[in-house]
Amino acid sequence: MDALIFSHLIIPFLISMFLALTMGGSGTGPSFSAAYGANVLKKSAIPGLFGFMVFLGAIIAGKATAKTVGEGLINPALMNYAQVSIILFAVAISLLIANLFGVPQSTSQSTVLAIIAPGLYFHEFASKKIFTEVIPTWFILPIIAFVLSFLIGKYIYKPLRRRGYTISAKLNGHYLLRWAIIAMSMYVAFSIGANNVANASGPLTTMTLNELHLGNAHGRVLTLIMIMATMVVAPSFGIGSSIFGDKILRNTGKELFLFGKIEAVVIAFISASLLLAASIFKGIPTSLVQLNVAAILGIGVARLGPKNIFRKTEVRKFFVMWLIAPMIAFLLSWYLTYVADVYGYL
Secondary structure (H helix, E strand, C coil): CHHHHHHHHHHHHHHHHHHHHHHHHHHHHHHHHHHHHCCCCCHHHHHHHHHHHHHHHHHHHCHHHHHHHHHHCECHHHCCHHHHHHHHHHHHHHHHHHHHCCCCCCHHHHHHHHHHHHHHHCCCECHHHHHHHHHHHHHHHHHHHHHHHHHHHHHHHHHHHHCCCCCCHHHHCCHHHHHHHHHHHHHHHHHHHHHCCHHHHHHHHHHHHHHCCCCCCCCHHHHHHHHHHHHHHHHHHHHHHHHHHHHHHHHHHHHCCCCCHHHHHHHHHHHHHHHHHHHHHHCCCCCHHHHHHHHHHHHHHHHHCHHHHHCCHHHHHHHHHHHHHHHHHHHHHHHHHHHHHHCCCC
């Protein structure tokens, strides 16, 4: 029996590590593209810092989102080893495709749609939470990020720029500003840990409770299992950053918009704060990638106008991939659930 339980657990845990690798690649762009684009941090230093801060964020502030992903979207009883393996595999494939195209993708959206698929198949999904909390948040937060960065860019940054403050070599070369950008990048990575690690650790935690027949476990047992799942998933983010992060860093940090150091701090602070708020107060899995790009676009529109920004090839490619990758996760998860059900694995 112990060997059977172990074999049931090991496969989804291995898939979760593969998923974390792809999430690490996708998350590198929104966390450290600001520092990389502003030339204040060497590319070789990014994976280690990224992985460390993701781990801290997951341990300190990731419990609420992990609970939502693990048991708040569909009936937790569906989360057996086969179903969790299907969900994580579908998400990993969708993110791998996005990484190969060099586009930072929303891990949370792919995960939620992959989880919804079996919920729809078995008619066991939490429609109220999904349609009144999760999906509205996906639209509202990027709009807030865009508006905030646009207003700051237009009414604070541009006046400072006209007076020559922002292009001052003394200001831009000051060590405090350089350290502020690095600190903001680490803050973004911490927020990723608080939100996106749950995309893998949440299903793993619920699955482990089900396989060990501890479905009603609370307190220390639940916390211990969640920490163990997080310790498996979080370190893989740093490894994924070193494997997939290079192209995404170039796309978001250099090619999408050439921003200055002060702008980099604004972009990082807005996107990380919104994501962390969604994680702590509501436990809603949401997209840091889209928050980050929305903040970049807000600053860009304030400086260069909408035509010069939205006509960029990279921007169009981002929007297309944001639509395609979650649908791939949903369709693959639904089809594999159907196959597994037909052959009696669920």
